[in-house]
Amino acid sequence: MAAPSSRYLALAGPTASGKTASALAIARHAHTHWNLQVEIISVDSALVYRGMDIGTAKPTAEELATVPHHLIDIIDPRESYSAAQFARDAQQLIAGIQQRGHLPLLAGGTMLYFKALFEGLSELPEAEPALRSQLEQEAQRHGWPAMHARLTKIDPVTAARLAPNDSQRIGRALEVWHATGKPLSHWHAQGSDTGVAGLRPLALISLEPSERSWLHQRIAQRFDLMLEQGFLQEMQALRARGHLHPNLPSMRCVGYRQAWEGLDSGEDLSVWREKAIAATRQLAKRQLTWLRSMPWRQSVACDAEDALQQVLARTEAALKGQP
Structure with missing residues (x-):
């Protein structure tokens, strides 16, 4: 299969910002006004799980039937799915959709997945079970918030995007530090072996509220x-x-x-x-922090009355090659 090109769109935003409705609106509008078939690739680490429908706000069966969707309901909740796996899968899907003459639209809020696609992921050190076990024992004694505080001192960049109780990611970040002497953020900045580094979209449309209370x-x-x-x-x-x-x-x-x-x-x-x-x-706060670190994004106030019209206008401009 041919390598994908950057002719795809990305729609991101914090949870509950209206990404699903906006993605479906883009697909409908593209089909009706531009005679262009859109296929949606989910960028959501929770939607990959089968049987987890309500708590993930998964698109309904009717919505899924309206527009082709990908990377939804692909694994059992017993399994895991990584950002590197997403990057590889998304690369293949983008290429296949483009070969069909359709437009890939990546929509979601898992920011590490977007990072893996836009920038690539570095070759991280292999997991060390003994070290992981030691860290988990320490967490049982002191609590994960205390482990998060420790991470803040050695890797503030990574700690800033993690919740204090995110045991999996805090544990992995501490493991990498103890194993290599370098913070996880250092490894993430080293480049990629995913094969999709630098594959930026035509536009990254970012749904961001002007009022956090909304x-x-x-x-x-x-x-x-x-x-x-x-x-x-x-x-x-x-x-x-x-x-x-x-x-x-x-x-x-x-x-x-x-x-x-x-x-x-x-x-x-x-x-x-x-x-x-x-x-x-x-x-949502962490998602917005990540988005605001990307000055090339195109921000749309999702709490504005004309938010959907703005999204469609940005989409059309991107497809026409306008700034």
Whole structure:
């Protein structure tokens, strides 16, 4: 298969900023007004899991049937999926979509996935089980927030994009530091062996609220809608499978982690609901920090009344080669 070109679009933004609706609108508009078929590639580390539908705000069956989607429901929650895997899969998908004469549209909010595609990922040192076990024992004694504080001192760049309880990524970052004497951010800056380094899109359209309170309200409303749609029942069904546990990457997804911990401890629904909403707000803050570090993005105020029109205008300009 031929290597992909940069003739693709990217749509990013924090959680609850309206990415799904905007991506579908781009696809409909392109088909109706430009006679152009769009295929959407999901850039979301939670949407890859089968059976995790409500808590991930996965597009509905009707939405998925309207426009071709990729990298959704591709693995079981027992499995893991890395940024390097995403970069390779996205590269192949982009090339295939382009060969069909269609336009690839990458849409999502997993910023490390975007980084892997735009800039590539470095060859990280192999995992060391003994060192990982030692770090996990320390975390059991002191807690992951304390381990995060340690990471802040040795690798502030990496620590700034991680939640204090993100055990998997904090552990990996500390492991890399102890194994090599160099921070994870150093390795990420070294270049790539993914084969897609420097593959920037025609445009990166970034949905960013002008008022943070608007996004916070949207996050709370969306989580309450998830509860109404049966998120608690979805979580109970996942736990009932018997082979899932809270240390899996799938169960560390925002919302799922808090629900699992709440069900384990017998917390009232209102308590872990607040924790889940707070964690989602922290996720959105980290996503916005990442986006604002990319001056070449094209920002659209997602809380503006004409946000969708702005997205479509940016899309058309990018396809016409305009700035």
